[in-house]
Amino acid sequence: MLETYLPMLFIFVIALTIGAVMFFGGQLIGPKNPTPEKMMPFECGNDSQGTAGVRLNVKFYLTAILFVVFDIEVVFIYPWAALFKSLGWTGFATMLAFIAALLIALAYCWKKGALEWES
Amino acid sequence: MEQIGFGIISACLLGAALGVVTGKNLVHSVLWLAVTLVTTAALYVFLNATFLAGIQVILYTGGVITLMLFGVMLTRRDERVMVENEQNGRRLWIAALAALGLFALLAAATFKTPGLPRTQAEPTTTDAIGRAFLTEHLLAFEVLSLLLLAAMVGAIVLARRHDAGADARGGL
Amino acid sequence: MDAWLSNPFVHGLVYGVVVVTALMTVTAWSIWFERKFAGRMQSRTGPTLVGPYGLLQPLADALKLLQKEDIVPKDADRVLFNVAPPLTVLFALGAAAVVPWGPEQIAADLDVGVLFILAMGGMVVFPVWIAGWASNNKYALLGGMRSVAQGISYEIPLVMAALVPVVLCGSMSVSDIVRFQLEHGWLIYSAPVVGFLAFLLFFLASLAEANRIPFDIPEAESELVAGVTTEYTGMKFGLFYLAEYLHTLVISAVASALFLGGWGGIGGLAPGLHWMVLKTLLLFGAIFWIRWTLLRFRADQLMTLCWKYLVPGGLALVMAAAAWVHWGAFAGTTATPAPAPAEQGAR
Numbered sequence: 001m002l003e004t005y006l007p008m009l010f011i012f013v014i015a016l017t018i019g020a021v022m023f024f025g026g027q028l029i030g031p032k033n034p035t036p037e038k039m040m041p042f043e044c045g046n047d048s049q050g051t052a053g054v055r056l057n058v059k060f061y062l063t064a065i066l067f068v069v070f071d072i073e074v075v076f077i078y079p080w081a082a083l084f085k086s087l088g089w090t091g092f093a094t095m096l097a098f099i100a101a102l103l104i105a106l107a108y109c110w111k112k113g114a115l116e117w118e119s
Numbered sequence: 120m121e122q123i124g125f126g127i128i129s130a131c132l133l134g135a136a137l138g139v140v141t142g143k144n145l146v147h148s149v150l151w152l153a154v155t156l157v158t159t160a161a162l163y164v165f166l167n168a169t170f171l172a173g174i175q176v177i178l179y180t181g182g183v184i185t186l187m188l189f190g191v192m193l194t195r196r197d198e199r200v201m202v203e204n205e206q207n208g209r210r211l212w213i214a215a216l217a218a219l220g221l222f223a224l225l226a227a228a229t230f231k232t233p234g235l236p237r238t239q240a241e242p243t244t245t246d247a248i249g250r251a252f253l254t255e256h257l258l259a260f261e262v263l264s265l266l267l268l269a270a271m272v273g274a275i276v277l278a279r280r281h282d283a284g285a286d287a288r289g290g291l
Numbered sequence: 292m293d294a295w296l297s298n299p300f301v302h303g304l305v306y307g308v309v310v311v312t313a314l315m316t317v318t319a320w321s322i323w324f325e326r327k328f329a330g331r332m333q334s335r336t337g338p339t340l341v342g343p344y345g346l347l348q349p350l351a352d353a354l355k356l357l358q359k360e361d362i363v364p365k366d367a368d369r370v371l372f373n374v375a376p377p378l379t380v381l382f383a384l385g386a387a388a389v390v391p392w393g394p395e396q397i398a399a400d401l402d403v404g405v406l407f408i409l410a411m412g413g414m415v416v417f418p419v420w421i422a423g424w425a426s427n428n429k430y431a432l433l434g435g436m437r438s439v440a441q442g443i444s445y446e447i448p449l450v451m452a453a454l455v456p457v458v459l460c461g462s463m464s465v466s467d468i469v470r471f472q473l474e475h476g477w478l479i480y481s482a483p484v485v486g487f488l489a490f491l492l493f494f495l496a497s498l499a500e501a502n503r504i505p506f507d508i509p510e511a512e513s514e515l516v517a518g519v520t521t522e523y524t525g526m527k528f529g530l531f532y533l534a535e536y537l538h539t540l541v542i543s544a545v546a547s548a549l550f551l552g553g554w555g556g557i558g559g560l561a562p563g564l565h566w567m568v569l570k571t572l573l574l575f576g577a578i579f580w581i582r583w584t585l586l587r588f589r590a591d592q593l594m595t596l597c598w599k600y601l602v603p604g605g606l607a608l609v610m611a612a613a614a615w616v617h618w619g620a621f622a623g624t625t626a627t628p629a630p631a632p633a634e635q636g637a638r
Contacts, residue, residue, distance in 0.1 A: 007398035010303045018311065023526060032360065067185065069274075079252055094260070102606065106602065110599070181413030
């Protein structure tokens, strides 16, 4: 347990430490001279128009839903894949059915235009 | 040694969970929830359920949190989404009672269920999980795929209807 | 000495320091290499002034970034704005923990190593989104949203592509997959078409997740200023930059382990570690080559490519791999390494 996870933990800690050191180093060494213009949101030199709260396309949300559904299905294939060799025909057929459901879902999305981003 | 690790992770988990419920900014709450889910995955690792931990991070943190963030982005009206955490007495009491009841229920269920690991369990191999999926719980496994299919259809129907509305325009 | 080294804490610390230092060093000088490489491709000379052949350029860059003013824009979410850059570095490096650099040189040999890599890949989108949201800048926010949409979309083909080695080798542990390849030949050729296509799919999806050209939509400087990094200055910007290269390096290593036989070399010419490093660096170089050759996709083309071509293709690949195992080539080789060689004629 310890032997397995300690190196991993140390990699995380060291990565974060390096990030933090570079971060604070920059804050320590760099000059500080804030002016109102400098603190404005950058919009190519113009004054900022409105807020950053632009209304976002519902497509983003749809993509997230598609992702969740597909991800769940694909991740459930993993345990099957790991022991696939010992399952024989039944395992193969079971997974075919599972993947068929996934394909139907994809076909439905395609048909309904949920995969179109151009509009 | 493992006790110390468990203690640290549990403390992080509780802290993050507190962050979720006390935060005034909805986005902060969602991000604290992400931390909560990741630390829960760490607890699974302590129980030697590595596959479950991996799934937890990929599906919940990667998928569900993204979904929530996008949901917040879609529905927000002003610059920063604030939620009012009203500290008025009656609601606080009701909430506390509900939380306590839920806790008692879960605790009772946990202690009554035989065979739950109290400390580090035997490693649950992925092999065993896969075998259970494909033999014992085969029907549930296949029904799951249909359930997901239904969820997807529902999502698309809702999103498309919204799309037809006037304010569907937005940046890509 | 030995007893002291085998203390899990010391052992872990040594591993962590060595792995992170090596990756950081390679990354720093890969930036020099890329600038030289790009220069040569465009009939320039690249950096020449700082040190011989411009070799000290990364140090000069780091010093320059350190001296820049740190600006947090008005109305930005200060905490999240500052947390995002170190987090990107963490998630970019994370997957390196389960990459086997040699038969013994593996930090954490998880039995679900492949899942861990995918999980880390999935987490990378969060710091980027946080950066975009916390900046309180339209362009940064759009960049962040695009980045997440792209990241989660390409996660699907990535998961499918990584499924192919798991099906072929019957294990989710990265070191087991490498050992299987030592036995049966690298997956890229031992499962002829399937292995190669899966490698391509994995590589493409990884590039997309690391936001490299041709998939660098979140940055898209011609339309979104600098995407999520618009408001970042000095070292904070440097951290994003560093994380992008680190991530690219780590995925090169992962792809080498999963598809190119990991530490397996040709004819035992050198220890395993050398081969692994060589393969990783070659792939890493190939990514630069792609970057300076291709153009950027449009955001909608990117999503179309993913959902209409890569996802169905990935599913087909998984089934093809299963059929390949089922009807012959690697059948019955999980538990006992069978002496029978892979039958190429079975297809």
